Structure formats: C-alpha cells, structure tokens
Amino acid sequence: MNPPDLPPEHGTSGSPEDHALFETRLKDMVPRSDRLDRDRLIFLAGRASVESPADVYAVMQTARTRNRWSTAVACLTTAAVMLLVFAFLNREDNRTSPAQVGNDSIATPAQSWRNSDSNREGSPSDPPISTKTNPSGGLDVDSRSTTTRDWHLFSVGGLASHRDEPTSGQPHKLGPDPHQEPTRGLKTSDWQRVFDDLL
Amino acid sequence: MDRAEHELVSWLLDEHGPALVLYAQQWCDIPEDVVQESLMKLMAERPVPDNVVGWMYRVVRNTAVSASRAVKARSRHEQAAASQRHPWFQNSHDGSDTEFITARLASLPLEQREPIVLRMWSGLSFQQIAELVGVSTSTAHRHYQQGIERLRSMCESTTHTREANK
Numbered sequence: 001m002n003p004p005d006l007p008p009e010h011g012t013s014g015s016p017e018d019h020a021l022f023e024t025r026l027k028d029m030v031p032r033s034d035r036l037d038r039d040r041l042i043f044l045a046g047r048a049s050v051e052s053p054a055d056v057y058a059v060m061q062t063a064r065t066r067n068r069w070s071t072a073v074a075c076l077t078t079a080a081v082m083l084l085v086f087a088f089l090n091r092e093d094n095r096t097s098p099a100q101v102g103n104d105s106i107a108t109p110a111q112s113w114r115n116s117d118s119n120r121e122g123s124p125s126d127p128p129i130s131t132k133t134n135p136s137g138g139l140d141v142d143s144r145s146t147t148t149r150d151w152h153l154f155s156v157g158g159l160a161s162h163r164d165e166p167t168s169g170q171p172h173k174l175g176p177d178p179h180q181e182p183t184r185g186l187k188t189s190d191w192q193r194v195f196d197d198l199l
Numbered sequence: 200m201d202r203a204e205h206e207l208v209s210w211l212l213d214e215h216g217p218a219l220v221l222y223a224q225q226w227c228d229i230p231e232d233v234v235q236e237s238l239m240k241l242m243a244e245r246p247v248p249d250n251v252v253g254w255m256y257r258v259v260r261n262t263a264v265s266a267s268r269a270v271k272a273r274s275r276h277e278q279a280a281a282s283q284r285h286p287w288f289q290n291s292h293d294g295s296d297t298e299f300i301t302a303r304l305a306s307l308p309l310e311q312r313e314p315i316v317l318r319m320w321s322g323l324s325f326q327q328i329a330e331l332v333g334v335s336t337s338t339a340h341r342h343y344q345q346g347i348e349r350l351r352s353m354c355e356s357t358t359h360t361r362e363a364n365k
Binding site for chain 2: 018019022023025026027029030031032033035036038041042044045046048049051
C-alpha cells in the first residue's frame with residue numbers, strides 16, 4: 001500500500017501487507033514535541049518581524065562608524081610611533097655628526113659651535129649667531145648648537161674642510177688665512193651669506 | 200508581527216515543529232537552535248515565501264548541515280552520547296520498541312533516512328522531498344523504499360533473534 005503519489009514498488013521483499021504494517025508502526029511513533037518552547041519562539045518571531053531592514057541598516061551603520069574610529073585611532077597611533085622613532089634616530093645622529101664618522105680630525109662648523117656652546121654659559125637672550133672681529137683679524141663665530149642649523153649648514157656642502165678645523169677652547173675662526181691653501185668648500189663671503197640667511 | 204503572521208507561526212510550530220526538530224536532528228544535536236534560527240529567518244523574509252513549509256524545511260536543512268560542520272571535530276563517542284540524551288520520539292506504551300526502532304533508523308544511511316523522516320513524520324510528498332533533497336522524484340522514492348525495507352529487515356532479524364533466545 002503506497003501513498004497516493006507513490007509509484008508502484010520495485011525490488012522490495014515481503015508482502016505488501018507487512019510493508020504497510022511496518023509503515024503504520026513507524027507512523028505511530030510521534031516526534032518529541034517538548035523540545036521547542038513554543039511561547040518563546042513566538043515571542044522571538046514577533047520581535048524579529050518588527051526589526052525592519054532600516055533597523056538592520058542602523059546596526060550596520062553603527063558597526064561602520066565603530067570601524068572608522070578604530071581605523072583613525074590606529075592611524076594616529078602609527079603616526080605617533082613613527083614620529084617617536086624618527087625623533088630618537090635623529091637624536092642619535094646628532095650625537096655623532098657625519099663629519100666625525102671615519103675622521104675625527106675633520107669637524108664641521110656646526111660641531112665647532114656645539115663645542116663652543118658647551119664651554120660657555122649662554123643666556124637665552126643671546127642672539128643665535130653673532131660674528132665679531134678677533135684680534136687676529138678673523139671672524140669669531142658665536143653660536144648655539146642647533147640641530148637644524150647643523151644639518152642646514154652641512155647640507156650646503158664643503159663644510160668638512162680642513163680650513164674649518166676648530167681650535168679647542170677657542171672660538172671658531174673664519175676668514176682668509178694666508179698660510180693655508182684656498183678652501184675646497186665655502187669662502188668667507190659664502191659663510192657670511194649663510195649666517196645672514198640664518199639670522 | 201500582525202495577526203496573519205502570528206497565526207502562521209503558531210500553525211507552523213504546532214503542525215511541523217516537532218517534525219522540523221526531528222529533521223534537523225538528522226545532522227546535528229542542537230536541532231532546537233536550528234529551528235529557532237530558521238524561524239527568525241522566516242520572519243525577516245520579505246515577502247513571505249509562497250511555500251512556507253517547503254521553504255522552512257529547506258532552511259532547516261541548510262542550517263543543520265552548517266551546524267553539523269561546526270561540531271564535526273567532536274568525537275563519535277560524544278555525538279552518540281548527545282544523541283542518547285535527546286531521544287527522537289516520545290515514549291510509547293512500550294518504550295523499548297521506540298528506542299529499538301530509533302536506533303535502527305539512526306543506523307541507516309542519510310540518503311535513505313532523510314526521505315523516511317520527511318515522508319513519515321513531516322508528511323511531505325515525494326515531489327517535495329525530491330525538490331528538498333535535490334534528486335529526482337523516482338530517486339527519492341527509491342531511497343525511501345530501500346530504507347523502509349532495510350529497516351524492516353533489521354527489525355525482523357532482531358525480533359527473530361530475541362524469540363530464539365527465549
């Protein structure tokens with residue numbers, strides 16, 4: 001005995017009566033109905049039905065805003081870390097100026113300023129750089145060590161000349177020196193122009 | 200939820216709730232959660248599907264398969280223990296018979312067990328079963344017949360063994 005939409009049986013053993021009896025026996029078994037909390041499910045279904053797509057869109061928007069904030073915070077943190085690293089590396093570079101690396105006898109004017117700056121007590125009101133004529137006819141460079149100026153002057157080129165070799169404890173001298181060959185780097189007028197630019 | 204939707208959900212739970220749970224149990228041991236999730240999907244569906252019953256069984260099937268993949272890593276022993284904790288059918292007058300048939304039914308291959316469950320306890324036609332499972336109507340019917348025959352032979356052989364032992 002088959003259900004109405006069933007084709008006739010093929011390849012089954014046993015009598016049709018036994019088969020039908022067994023099917024009836026199976027149908028008598030009732031699936032458990034106590035596993036579903038009907039009231040709770042209806043409540044949840046009602047709540048799900050009133051959550052319109054606009055609400056879902058609002059939830060998605062909130063999530064997007066949160067992601068935007070997270071991205072902004074991550075970017076700012078990364079930028080701050082990069083700046084810190086850059087500042088640290090810059091500080092390390094200033095401790096050993098490029099002119100000192102590999103040849104300690106060659107010093108830049110910037111380093112001379114730094115040395116002279118460490119040997120004198122400067123006041124904050126002092127001008128950053130001032131020049132005056134010393135008794136020997138050269139220019140005394142009175143300066144304060146400023147990293148930006150160091151690198152600016154160094155980048156002008158030709159600063160690592162032997163002519164600019166500092167005298168320990170003495171102000172740095174610039175100007176014509178008849179006992180030495182002409183410098184490979186900047187002339188006095190060039191230095192003067194650089195200082196004027198800086199001032 | 201308007202009145203029509205409330206009546207639809209009530210009718211669905213009354214008429215097909217236990218059968219949906221039994222159907223989901225063929226893949227996973229959290230059938231209640233699967234049915235609940237499917238019902239929520241139905242409520243969010245706009246417009247409401249024409250064939251609600253067929254849609255619901257399809258969603259339950261897909262959700263149960265997904266849930267079964269999630270617990271695939273569990274050992275066979277744990278799965279068997281979970282199955283015993285949640286029997287499939289209500290206890291009849293002779294409860295041993297129900298457990299006996301349930302154990303044999305659970306041992307059938309899924310391709311034979313699925314049409315039996317859908318035909319016997321969900322009341323779906325073979326055409327609906329075929330669409331749900333993704334086979335032809337004749338194939339669905341053949342699997343059903345093979346499963347019933349195999350189940351019957353298993354039950355009869357066990358009954359003969361019992362009588363011989365007596």
